[in-house]
Amino acid sequence: MADVVVVPQVQPVQPALRFLKIIPGVLLLGAIGYAGKLLEQNVGTYAKAHHWIFPNIEYVLWAILLGIVISNTIGVPEIFRSGVATYEFWLKAGIVLLGSRFLLGDILKLGGVSLLLVAIEIVGAIAFMTFLGRVFRLKPKLTTLLAVGSAVCGVSAIIATKGAIDADDEDSSFSIAAILALGALALFTFPLIGHVFHLGDKAYGVWAGLAVDNTAEATAAGALYSDAAGKLAVLVKSTRNAMIGFVVLAYAIYWASQGQAKAVGNKAAFLWQKFPKFVLGFLFISILATYQFFNKDQVGTLANLSRWAFLLTFAGVGLRTNFRDMRKQGLRPFAVGAIGEVVIAVFTLALVVGAQKLFGF
């Protein structure tokens, strides 16, 4: 009994209160997303009626732009913040529901190719970011966080790695800011580059899934190009996400061997803890769809539910993009991230074009 520590009882926040706290922010996400949808429908019609030349802007971009304008002008008031932070929750629920639009055979075929491409991308990205970190003399753990963020899956990977390698809060906020800033840039540059190179939906979707770091931005960058590209970007990005546990485990073992992090006890439990569960949900729903558990109308309904969930996500991506906060984080980590991202984008584009010729997807 002498060894048992008495932990002071902390009063947990009532679940009902927590739920009430997120409602205003979720409503804001919904309002911005829906406004984006209305703008898509009406701006084009209005411009056409008045014989204006106006590009067809999809709801995805409208929702993101509206969010960015609010975040960088009036800001997001405190009352909305908890709810706005749920955008990742809607993203993951949307990805699981999107599984209904994939047949297992397609996943196995494309998943096999994407697994190979993801493995090459992860190894190449980690090697290059580590090299860049050394050239720019960044702190080794900051370099690790940037490497994981750009190789695997953005913010979630950085947060998972931070805990596993005992990195500083400052290093992780630097890395997260750099990854988010570059993700925001990718949203606007990737579709343009895709159109310049006349990439097909499949090639573009695979490229966005491989090269854009954060899942929300990868989903948005894909959806901005086309519906089919969006689907593939989610599939490839989910394959990348599935690798998170292995990469974080490898880094945890490395830093523990250097005496600068806690040793990993049960490796299987560690992998399970880090594994993104929504990937399993996505696979489960696609298995159900493959064996016709849902009829055609029901698949359509699930696909629409997934679109609504993504609508909330895209509004959240915009609301989270704050240029003032990004400027505060300093130039060097951003420069390393930016150079790394450009090289990774070029490298993965070449990889996708090569793989398309080889595997014909």
Add this chain to the structure above:
Amino acid sequence: MSTQENAVEAKKPWRLSLDSWAVVLALLAALLVRVGVLKHIPW
């Protein structure tokens, strides 16, 4: 890990992660669609 840390660890309440809650919600929605409670969601 020391015995003290183990004791603290053991007292942590078991909670579902954000990921898992998202999966639960999505599967529940899929079930409601399957049984016909949610019939048509327009887009």
